[in-house]
Amino acid sequence: CLRVIKEKNDFLNAFVPTGLPTSNGPETSLSLESPRPDKPRSQLDGLTFAVKDNICIKGTITTCASRMLTGFTPEYDATVVKKLKECGAIILGKTNMDEFGMGSHSTFSHFGPTKHPSSTESSIYSAGGSSGGSAAAVASGMCFGALGSDTGGSIRLPASYCGVIGFKPSYGLLSRHGLVTYANSLDSIGIFAKDVHSTRLIFDCLSEHDATDPTSLDTATRKRIGNQFQSLRSRSKRCWKIGIPIDYNVHEISRPLRKAWINTLAALRDLGHSIIPVKLNSTRHAISSYYIIALAEAASNLAKYDGVRFGFAPRTSMICNLGEILTSLNKLAMVRDMGFGREVRRRILLGNYSLTSRSFQNYFIHAQKIRRLIQQDFDEVFALPNPLRKPLKSYGNSFNRADVLVSPVSVSIPPSLESVLSSENLGLDSYINDVFTIPASMAGLPSISIPIRDARNELPLGLQVIAQYGDENGLFDIANIIQ
Numbered sequence: 340c341l342r343v344i345k346e347k348n349d350f351l352n353a354f355v356p357t358g359l360p361t362s363n364g365p366e367t368s369l370s371l372e373s374p375r376p377d378k379p380r381s382q383l384d385g386l387t388f389a390v391k392d393n394i395c396i397k398g399t400i401t402t403c404a405s406r407m408l409t410g411f412t413p414e415y416d417a418t419v420v421k422k423l424k425e426c427g428a429i430i431l432g433k434t435n436m437d438e439f440g441m442g443s444h445s446t447f448s449h450f451g452p453t454k455h456p457s458s459t460e461s462s463i464y465s466a467g468g469s470s471g472g473s474a475a476a477v478a479s480g481m482c483f484g485a486l487g488s489d490t491g492g493s494i495r496l497p498a499s500y501c502g503v504i505g506f507k508p509s510y511g512l513l514s515r516h517g518l519v520t521y522a523n524s525l526d527s528i529g530i531f532a533k534d535v536h537s538t539r540l541i542f543d544c545l546s547e548h549d550a551t552d553p554t555s556l557d558t559a560t561r562k563r564i565g566n567q568f569q570s571l572r573s574r575s576k577r578c579w580k581i582g583i584p585i586d587y588n589v590h591e592i593s594r595p596l597r598k599a600w601i602n603t604l605a606a607l608r609d610l611g612h613s614i615i616p617v618k619l620n621s622t623r624h625a626i627s628s629y630y631i632i633a634l635a636e637a638a639s640n641l642a643k644y645d646g647v648r649f650g651f652a653p654r655t656s657m658i659c660n661l662g663e664i665l666t667s668l669n670k671l672a673m674v675r676d677m678g679f680g681r682e683v684r685r686r687i688l689l690g691n692y693s694l695t696s697r698s699f700q701n702y703f704i705h706a707q708k709i710r711r712l713i714q715q716d717f718d719e720v721f722a723l724p725n726p727l728r729k730p731l732k733s734y735g736n737s738f739n740r741a742d743v744l745v746s747p748v749s750v751s752i753p754p755s756l757e758s759v760l761s762s763e764n765l766g767l768d769s770y771i772n773d774v775f776t777i778p779a780s781m782a783g784l785p786s787i788s789i790p791i792r793d794a795r796n797e798l799p800l801g802l803q804v805i806a807q808y809g810d811e812n813g814l815f816d817i818a819n820i821i822q
């Protein structure tokens with residue numbers, strides 16, 4: 340892995356310079372040099388991992404790819420990192436991302452963009468984002484697996500672009516303790532790996548109640564969901580009902596992706612599974628409500644970076660250059676202006692706007708109502724009831740409901756980096772990329788991106804499977820069949 344990183348990272352920019360195993364890896368050198376025990380500690384023992392640069396590793400710089408967090412060195416491990424270490428995994432370093440997770444192409448990074456692993460000097464493609472560094476690292480063989488975060492698609496989109504598995508679990512299953520927050524109610528830590536089996540293995544090692552994350556699902560509820568789903572499922576026949584969200588069939592989907600979608604569904608039908616169309620009426624409002632909720636939460640979360648309590652503090656010489664007249668208020672403005680990138684500043688402005696007393700009712704409250712409608716839409720199409728909302732009912736009266744939903748991850752194959760960089764100034768248009776991934780995030784549902792190989796395309800394509808809350812088992816089973 341270290342050899343591949345050395346060979347490829349200068350070009351791909353998957354690992355951030357402050358988190359490269361060779362230049363800054365107290366944890367890495369520790370785990371590489373410490374003697375390995377005779378007996379493996381788990382099935383992950385000795386396997387290599389990369390960690391997105393918004394997840395804390397004790398003693399390793401964590402910047403969220405932002406100038407604002409220059410030199411920030413956490414004094415504790417995120418719970419997921421701690422668990423990986425307990426399992427004997429080797430953590431190699433930190434990966435590149437869009438600043439604070441805000442973006443879809445890993446271009447909004449203080450360290451420059453990550454490149455797609457299939458890029459050459461003459462044709463460079465987007466690796467997707469915001470966890471583009473983790474996806475590119477796994478795809479190019481720099482590590483066995485990687486951790487990322489997914490607020491509205493940041494694991495599934497780069498996974499689909501780079502041709503690896505990207506998994507976002509149900510909200511609350513993996514601890515967020517030690518994840519630098521973008522939008523609390525949407526953020527999930529997730530996993531990149533090369534196949535479904537490895538993804539499941541990693542998930543099983545990490546999924547446990549964590550008292551330090553107030554949104555972590557408690558052990559009793561986990562057990563109840565597991566037992567009840569198992570008994571509901573075992574009464575059903577072993578043919579899966581695959582739902583096709585017809586609202587996702589938008590004309591913007593590119594030809595190869597539509598073809599991959601149709602071919603996969605045909606193959607599933609040939610294997611004896613049934614395909615049923617389902618309607619998710621509120622999906623068309625998902626993007627607009629997501630960008631109100633996520634940005635409002637982000638504006639509030641990022642308020643703490645004032646250069647005093649948290650964040651980048653410009654050297655006094657910089658301040659003196661501007662004269663003695665700086666008040667504490669414009670010092671704060673200067674810190675935030677210099678510390679945050681353009682996209683983050685834009686999002687803080689939009690988020691604060693929707694929280695002002697004049698627009699709160701019109702935007703934020705409406706967005707929350709739409710979020711609830713999106714959750715209800717999903718509950719109406721899934722055969723399994725939502726274990727967090729309704730009392731579990733019999734599986735029998737849900738014959739025209741789906742076990743899982745299958746759709747593309749994105750509307751297009753990986754775009755060229757040049758086209759992304761030139762269209763970024765168009766602003767809101769670029770947010771359209773998240774159209775298929777946001778609904779599952781809004782509803783807190785598990786979702787996985789699976790690469791589809793098609794010999795006619797040099798770049799990978801990705802399909803997404805979405806399941807009912809807590810139905811990770813169903814999700815992995817279907818993902819295995821599709822893979």
Ligand code: GLN
Nearest residue numbers: 440441442490491492493
């Ligand atoms: N692209 C989306 C955004 O910019 C999703 C990002 C994410 O999941 N972190 O908000």
